[in-house]
Amino acid sequence: DLKTNKFVYAGAVEEISIQELAQTKEHYIGLAYDSEEGGAYKEVLIFEKPSNRLIQTIYGGESKEEYDLGYSTHCFGACLSVGDYNFDGIEDFSLFYSYSRFGGEDRTYLLYDLKKRQFFLSELGGHNLIFDNNTKTIRQDIMHEVNYGAVEINAVFKVVNNKMQKIKEECALVHYDEESETFFKHDCKDGYWGGFWHLSSTGLKKNFELFAALSDDKAKGVVIYKGQSEFITLVLNAKNGGDYIYDEIYMGKKNGQYIFTINENGEVAVSYTNKDGKKI
Secondary structure, three states, X not given: OOOOOEEEOOOOOOEEXXXXXXXXXXXXXXXXXXXXXXXXXXXXXXXXXOOOOEEEEEEOOOOHHHOOOOOOOEOOOOOEEEEOOOOOOOOEEEEEEEEOOOOOEEEEEEEEXXXXXXXXXXXXXXXXXXXXXXXXXXXXXXXXXXXXXEEEEEEEEEEEOOEEEEEEEEEEEEEEEOOOOEEEEEEOOOOOOOEOEEEEOOOOOOOOEEEEEEOXXXXXXXXXXXXXXXXXXXXXXXXXXXXXXXXXXXXXXXXXXXXXXXXXXXOEEEEEEEOOOOEO
């Protein structure tokens, strides 16, 4: 009944109130959320077409026996979405879960089991998923801020046995140079999740600034000098306690040496010796 926004059983007194309605070719999907709980999911009601018979109820409670959809999830409007998420030619549906800290949405995906004729909670998930029915792949684009820059990840997945299997991933450590108003990217498949340290020389007539990042295992790093457009590679030469000694490699040759002294709190002190032996 569109006027009352309620399903009414033909020949019965019982009524079921829903706040949102979506449909596939075979089903109506009604979502009820609890206004007293701030919009937390209460239940998803599945009705078959054309009889409008209720054939499945998926609960939003915390119990695993009730298909835990996350009772703490809150949503008012535009929660439901329909799509073929495992590329089997049968429409599934998804529920808004949360806004991602990487931008966009995280969603819960429920797939349709044709043999059991029921929807089930899938293992598909992640930040900002884009489903491409032409290539039958899932793309994930993430960019999150790190110190003085960002990490950009672009991944592609295929669906195998209703699970996501990664087939491609590209990662870039992104640095923005304010002077030139330009973004520079460096491959970051080895990590660099901590981002850059902003360093400045001292005691020179003309001091310079640079940004340095180390890989997660600290086996390598990169530096980019302020105002320059080129990343320079750092290769670990030796480790002595909290001192990490890196050779600066430029155009295939050692140009200088960095010593990063990192304490247990992650604080860093850096010294640099150029190829002429001058220490900064």
